[in-house]
Amino acid sequence: MIRSFIVFISLLLSVNSYALTLPKASNTPGGIVIVPLEGITSERLPNAWYRSNRVMVVTSKATPYADKAKWLAIVGIRLSAKHAKEQLLVANGISYPFTIEGKEYKAQYLTIKNKKHVNPDPKQIERWKREKAEMTAAFKLWTTPEQTVSEFILPAKGPFSSPFGLKRFFNKQARNPHSGLDIAAPLGAPIWAPANATVAAVGSYFFNGNTVVLDHGNGLTTMYCHMSKIDVKVGDILSTGDVIGKIGKTGRVTGPHLHWSVSLNNTRVDPLLFVTEKSQ
Numbered sequence: 001m002i003r004s005f006i007v008f009i010s011l012l013l014s015v016n017s018y019a020l021t022l023p024k025a026s027n028t029p030g031g032i033v034i035v036p037l038e039g040i041t042s043e044r045l046p047n048a049w050y051r052s053n054r055v056m057v058v059t060s061k062a063t064p065y066a067d068k069a070k071w072l073a074i075v076g077i078r079l080s081a082k083h084a085k086e087q088l089l090v091a092n093g094i095s096y097p098f099t100i101e102g103k104e105y106k107a108q109y110l111t112i113k114n115k116k117h118v119n120p121d122p123k124q125i126e127r128w129k130r131e132k133a134e135m136t137a138a139f140k141l142w143t144t145p146e147q148t149v150s151e152f153i154l155p156a157k158g159p160f161s162s163p164f165g166l167k168r169f170f171n172k173q174a175r176n177p178h179s180g181l182d183i184a185a186p187l188g189a190p191i192w193a194p195a196n197a198t199v200a201a202v203g204s205y206f207f208n209g210n211t212v213v214l215d216h217g218n219g220l221t222t223m224y225c226h227m228s229k230i231d232v233k234v235g236d237i238l239s240t241g242d243v244i245g246k247i248g249k250t251g252r253v254t255g256p257h258l259h260w261s262v263s264l265n266n267t268r269v270d271p272l273l274f275v276t277e278k279s280q
Contacts, residue, residue: 029103050088056265058074059072151275156247
């Protein structure tokens, strides 16, 4: 009985002493807005929604926002967002306005040898649509982990070859902006989980090549593309640093590298906003 009581007190102390590291706020397209939910004082975690997607909500305790509100909404802003006032709608009917600032991303011009990866035929487009639906389902997952994940280690070692947000042109044809961060690394180099996660999806996709999607909970997911080898399966539970596979050059690529995407409330955001240590 005494031992059980001591274990209970130890767990209680560990929870109370847990300090959450918030991602870096950047109220720009592809960024993250941290919204103090002023006026909500209940002990129960509130549900919040933005553009029909549920939003991560965390306690403000031990954060710079502790004196503003009890709860914080961590909101991902889509790359296509324009400079404007937006609103975060909360389940109890309270709305919180915030402003999105403009940001200009650089352009990148790439030459792709496989012409089908620039102008796919109808069958390949149908394949891409099926694969996109599978990945979107993984991005929309909502699970609640025992401990909130809000920071990452880098998933691979190497220089950043293509930053997030670039306006991309393949064979001089405009395409969607770069929705992830490219890390250049040798073929076969390890890729590891940047935080605790569950494997949500695994596939061999037309554009992305061999791909893994990890669910970190609360609407936060990460995706790893162009892998040469996948060492995990759907449902695997991972800890920070666990190997998920190896660097490759499958799919639409110009050489071996890892394309790493971070999705928050089904919105691709700059991965480096979650990384506290960016040294290579």
